[in-house]
Amino acid sequence: MTCPILLVNQFKTRSSSSPPPPTSLSVSDSSDELNECNSLAEAQRITNKKSPTSPSKSIILPGPELKKSQSVKLTNISFVDLSPKKAVRFADDFGLALDQIRLIETDELPHVPSGVFKDLQIYDYENSSNPERTKVINYMEPQFENPIHTIDFHNRLSQQKILLEQANAIDNRIYGTVKLLSCGLHKHVKIRLTADNWLSSNEYDAVYISNSYDGTYDRFAFTVDIERQRICAGNNIQFCLCYEPFGGPQYWDNNYQQNYRFDCLSRTIPDYSS
Structure with missing residues (x-):
């Protein structure tokens, strides 16, 4: 046993x-x-x-022996970004930080580091053997105030029946507008101009501005080409206005007998032409 x-x-x-495998007993x-x-x-x-x-x-x-099963424990893994951080900075064209703010007084000049100029190509024209090319231009400058901007414009217009509104010179041309008291259906407006202090003169017709009649006044416009050789330093261009109603007397506007005058001047400017 x-x-x-x-x-x-x-x-x-x-x-x-x-x-073991089963056996017969x-x-x-x-x-x-x-x-x-x-x-x-x-x-x-x-x-x-x-x-x-x-x-x-x-x-x-x-x-057979039964063994206790062991369950696998699941743990939460928090993914942490362990990669190195990158610092980003912004700078202007000179390499200066954009977040630098400084209050500059009116009597204080800003200080710029000399290093910011190392990549700049600064050309010294004064000490150069090949200075910047220049050219001389001639132009006309008005010696009067445009009447339309004066406070007595309508009083003068009522007395003279014709008055210059404004005139300006661009290149070798004079542009202007005229206002006059309508004295009839047919009327003629002309500009008398001299470029040699009245040794000689020329007359140019003004053109009626469409739909400008307001029941009392009409408006005319004119353009006069000046010979370029007349536009030289020391010379002047003068003109006056004439209004001829049909069958009536002439009316003049000569800026209180001083005429409307442009002085011819000259100046030097850079020449960028190839």
């Missing part, structure tokens, strides 16, 4: 390895095994009755 201790050890040894062997198990169970029952306070011992039966 196999003792209980050896049987338990045998069961433990079997449980640590995979169960004889009837006598199986009955002996069953009697031994029943005797062991009866002895354990009697022991439990004698000591009720002692903990019961479990009997390990033959078979």
Whole structure:
């Protein structure tokens, strides 16, 4: 007969390895095994009755050992950007920071570091053997105030029946407009002009401005081309206006007998022509 201790050890040894394949047992062997198990169970029952306070011992039966499964613990991983940070700075064309703000007083000049000029190509025209090309231009400058901007414009117009509104010179041309009191359907307005202090003079017709009649006044416009050789420093261009109603007397506007005069001047400017 196999003792209980050896049987338990045998069961433990079997449980640590995979169960053996089933074998055929004889009837006598199986009955002996069953009697031994029943005797062991009866002895354990009697022991439990004698000591009720002692903990019961479990009997390990033959078979594969069941192991407790261990679940995998999932932990939350916070993804932290461990890449190095990049600092971005903005600068102007001179390499100066854009976030530098400084209040400059009216009597204080700003200080610019000399390093910002290292890449600039500064050309010294004064000390250069090939200075900047220049040219001299002649132009006409008015020596009168345009009457339309004066406070007594309408008073003069009522007295003279004709009055210059404005005249300006561009290049070698004089542009102007005239306002006159309408004295009839047919009328003629002319400009008398001299470029040699009245040694000679020419007359030019003004043109009626369409739909300019307001029930009392009419408006005319004129353009006069001046010979370029007359526009030279020291010379002057003068003109006056004449209004001839049909069948009536002539009316003149000569700027209080001073005429409207343009002085001819000259100046030097850079020559950018190729």
